[in-house]
Amino acid sequence: MEAVTQYLLTGLSVGSVYAMVGLGFYVMWTAAKAVNFNFGDIFMLGAVLTVVAMDQGIPLLPAAVLAVVVAAIAAAAIERGFVRPFNQEANAIGWMLTTIAVGTMIESATTALFGSNPRGLPSPLAESPIRLGGAGIYPQELLLPVALVLVAVGLELFYRRTMLGRAMRAVAWNRTAAGLVGIDADRITLIAFGLAGGLGAMAGVLIGPVVQASSTMGGVIGLKGFMVAIIAGIANARGVVIAGVLYGVSEKFIEGYLSTAARDAIGFTLMVLLLLLFPQGLFGRKEIKKV
Amino acid sequence: MSGKALGWLALALFAAVLAAFPWTGDLIGERWPTSYELRLVIRAMIIGIVVIGLNLLVGFAGLVSLGQAALYGLGAHVAALLSLRAGFSFIESMAFAVAIPAMMGAVLAFPTVRVRDVYLTVITIAFGLVFVNILRDWVSVTGGASGLANLPRPTILGERLLATRAASFNYYYIVLLCLLVALWVQYAVAHSRYGRALRAASQSENAARALGVNVVAVRTLAFAVSAGLAGLAGGLFANLALFVNYETFTFTASIELLLMVILGGAGTMAGPILGTGTLFAAQQFLQGLGEWQTFGYGLLLVLVLFLMPKGIVGSLAALRARMVAKPEARETSAWPNWGSGLETITAAPDERGQVTMAASGLTLRFGGLTAVNSVAMEVRSGTVHALIGPNGAGKSSLLNVISGFYRATEGEVRVFGQAVANAPPYALAKLGVARSFQNTELFGRMTVLDNVLVGAQPHFRSGFVETILRLPRFRREEREALAEALRLLRFVGLSDFAAEEARNLPFGHQRRLEIARALALRPKLLLLDEPAAGLTHGEIEDLVKLIRGLADRGMTVILVEHHVDMIMAVSDRVTVLDYGEVIADGTVAEVQANPRVIEAYFGAGTGNGPQTEQTEVTA
Amino acid sequence: MNAITDLAAAEQPSPASAPILSVNGLRVSYGRIEAVRGVDLAVGAGEFVGIIGSNGAGKTSLLRAVTGVLKPVGGSVRFDGADTTGLKSHAMVARGLAMVPEGRMVFADQSVRDNLVLGAFSRIGQDRAGVEADIARMIGLFPRLGERIDQQAGTLSGGEQQMLAIARGLLSRPKLLVIDELSLGLAPKILDMLFPVLTQLNREGLSILLVEQMASYALAVTHRTYVMENGRVLFDGESKALAGDDRVLDAYLGRRGKH
């Protein structure tokens, strides 16, 4: 029983990370029909830059905010410099390669400057866990699902209530039409990538204290976030959130009752099967293909 | 073309240089190349084989795989396990190292039936990750992370295969041989109906299906071939290193392979070689950067992608094209031009007056809305049957049902007397149903000639092996197809444009080409979806001549069109649709007199004067 | 239809003396295909100008180049006294040129109100009040939109979507409204109620450039009309005069003394 509680708790927290990264992909995709393929590095920057900032004597909170802002700017810059020029005609894949290349640069630069060793990210919420019988969780980890809910709701409101959000949806729906009502689609896309970067970096900052900051922390999580987004049908925010959390939790139960070593093999296989059953993704809507 | 000769020359040179490379030392009197350089070149050649395979997938089939390293690794591990655990000989284990990944590749192709683009890419990524996870943690079989060590030294006829300066480097030549074979396979597939079908399917899947290309089948083939090559390379690697573990075949490796394809120039013959050579060499030379070398690697990639978006070969070709840019005037001949040799195209019509296409109770629904509502119509052979109606009347939907693109919700369609409910487009095409598209769906990046050749697809009997080995039947069929294609181009007056990329044709010419392409199927039933849209009156008159001519030669034509005067000029019979229902059917005169038709078009009480009447029919 | 003819008759063409839009030798091409081959065209302030021509004559390409949806390869566009050649469409909207695109392109996944608000994207910052007032005015103009104000635009009928597209365009308070294929896929009944609205707007001083395939309608409501074919302007003239002109039919229908 306490095992189940444990899996639910940790699954929830790690799932929230997948979901938040997935939301980042969702925001990028809706705006540009392209993504920063190495988005995991933005996630990583969130945590690493926080540590760096704290080395300069800046206290945790401002350091975290600073890190998120810088990472968001980096994400936007990547859109401008490496996605836009390679996303001109429909279903181009240039952006995939350029973002991968940039990701390589970011990651290796971080390794060279920050070191290859993981560094702790001290947080008062990650010092001692809350115990529930034989299970337990760090307050820091409970922060993740909370943050996820806030982010998801905030995103929903942003898209529905704010002018900028409406504009983003307009761009997502039809760039030309958006331009014809006076929206600068390119600028909106830039902002979208920045926003996504903020989300990713925030996830990194929040999980950092539990798993430490290191230049390689982003890779796998970025990939899983992307897959989660795809499985959910990348054009559906709620779906991404649900899929992310579900995947996180199911990972824990796979570890608990099937195999820890083969966790990813099993998880990814499940993903592929789902994708084959629901080609548009679990929550994606199916469009009638025009001939 | 001299370009082709140039290509062969380059290949010969390339092969010669590689073959001579180990002996450089004897020429310059140095102990060089050492085993180190030998090994590097061997490894580069091996990776080149994988990249060539991937190029078939990415460059020709337009399917982006980020799991290729896994197939490479599968080959390596099959070879390693068979020689280590089952004592298979080099040749035997290599055979399986090719076969098993090829099968795996075919399985991997299945998802393309359901998913596309980024979704497919994600599946390949997942496949790669799963594979690595299994390699790393199925310790009992794969040796886990420690991998499989001490593979027996491979031998052929007792001859030990080595790759070192000191002893012997006969293995070098085995790898070189395999590389050349891979290059040949790439060439043979690319320059055959398979290559054309792959490129066609990637550029306009709909048009390809309409022209009798079984898209799923060719994609499966592409996957299998590229996986087979990856497996071959894997086997070669295992027998070179005599040690394999998962770390050589990770996601990162897959990315590198893809980068090599793009870097060299996807869809080109020499691209894989140049891409592999450049990137592989770069990895060695960036060693000097120490802890910054991966950074330099990324930087190099970014630079190349920015400066050579089409890859090395692509960009060089573009440059060459610009430098020898010759605006020699191209002669657009009149059309239709009923020369000799066109008989084959209308060779097998149904006999006159027979029902070629019959629909009954045909209904098509998308979710809520009903596009076609219990339509019944008959089209008799050798007639031109026009299908008209206001926008959204369901004309195109009906056409799409007849040509197999949409599945009828109810009712049945009979073509040439047989029920074809739910037959896929390519099957109908093989039966003799050809179609054109409202917004011309040409294969823009293929030459005009290749566009037509795709249409000849269903006439080929020679199989894949015959194609690869260039056996006589293949050669004959290729010759015939080429001849017919050229005839068709002359027929539509585009002979001079044969080598031009289709997307560069002016609009009117594109329509001509699309029709020529459809005719290459030698159809008995031809479906034209607004063929006159965007044509000038001159062109329309020619189009009328063409359609009439085909009908007079026994071909049946169903025509969706707005231009009233054109309809009047060509049609034997007209069916009028409104809100998906047939509201009138008869000769042009009857239909035009029909009050329901007028009502449907102009609304009650409007429309004054012949002018408005006609102009508005064009709405 | 008669209704429309009356309206047009009552309206005296305004002078093209002070053109709000003037296009000179404009050329547009896709790859190597030339869609527009050197077009000259002018719209006077307060004028209602039409462009007709068969499918593929280059009308839409011309508009797209004028409104900045795509870059012309040659020629110049002057709008409201400034050279706007090659400006992006969002910049053109800011300068007072709005376009109702072919196929309407409403934001189907957003409410009618949000569509209207987005129409005012370029000015919402400055005066929300003005925007609200304009929205009210649009509802006055098209009561159907008022009834459906909170529905998703995707659920509207074709006619209603066209109304929305027009209203959306007007919300940027344009000096010139460019309309591409107003009639596309619309039943004549609906057209009979849309065209008068345009005439009224024009009466109130709005300059309009209308691309229309239904020549009869265009000729009936506009002051002047350009006839295009093959990416060129064949000729232009007062719409009333052209209405009876046989050359129009020839160019348009490709009729060459047949039947």
Added chain:
Amino acid sequence: MTAQARSTRPLATLALGLLAGLALGPAPAAAQRAESCIGISMEVTGPLANQGLMLRIAIETALDRINGAGGVLGRPLRLVIYDDVGEPARAVDNARRIGERDNCVVMFGGARTPNAIALREPLAEMGLPWIGAISAGTGVIEHPNGRNEWMFRVSMKDRWVTEYLVQQAKARSQNGKIAFVYEGTAWGQGALPDIEAAARRNGVALAGRETFNIGDQDMSAQMIRLRDAGVDTVVLWAVDRESANMLRSMDRIGWKPKIVSAWGLTTAFARAVGPLADGIMVAGTFNWNGPLSPEAQAALDAMKAKFPDRIRTTADLEQPSAMANAWDAIFILAEALKIAGAYDRTKLRDAMFRVNYTGIVADYRPAFIRGNQERMDAVLPEAYKLQAFHNGMLMPIEATPYGMRN
């Protein structure tokens, strides 16, 4: 378009240049006469880059010492470093480069066991002596064919370490329920059979075997299973980051067994988990925080002097044992070269068996014994030392409150 056109030619030439570059490069002198260089293939980039750096620090400092005294046989020893990015195939490329292109007299290895295993055959074929200072995999030295003549090691050996740790665990476990937790790498997986054997030899029935993969962030599942199996002592085989995450998982479920670990744990680990690290025991070959011999003190001072911004305190020696091993390895090599009397690989190989030397880790008499694979390892179990984390420092166990008291 035009921009691209302009740039095409220079870039193409670059590409061709790179290709041609394969064919250039210095041609080595005759094989028998090797260069006075030491080639290393190790992780310069990637997650293990830090281990590579630590190795470099120790070796370069030792070489300075030697070259400062006039080098060996009148020639200074050069160091060439190549990155194997953690991929065995690249490691073999580098070995070939070191042995054939650079024609070095000896090669040093990095941290990763598979990369060393992949070298067995090529090294023998080239006749290139190899010295490992970290990679502890048993298979690195004990070759299946029983004929390892070229691969020497001045480091720990998993077979011996497992024996040692099992005994330590057995001595500390109250209920005798001992579990083995290892990372899913060649090093971790490779130790499993050794542990099983060691357990059998010591009459211990392992109460659990759990593994996790590099990058895993939560090991609750494994820890819950072990706790529910009543385990009270864990033998750990993993590196800093994952071990830290594992400790947090233990902390979550409120389970604190005794942990005796192989030498994957360093001060970085202690920094990451803070007080949770206290009392965790680690087997090593050397500890810089204990009383130091004059030689060791000199070595430490030299490293501080040469890398002032990297090495300030002993806590910055993030691979304490490995660095000591490397230090000794260099001097053993120097001794062997002197005995060999020439920069000749075969002579050097033979000389290695005749080296007697007192290093900071152990007294090597002799360093290696010919024809005995067991003794291609220079550091014997007797030299292993148990250490424990205390207040964030890795101390000799005697200097901590966790020494044996039973």
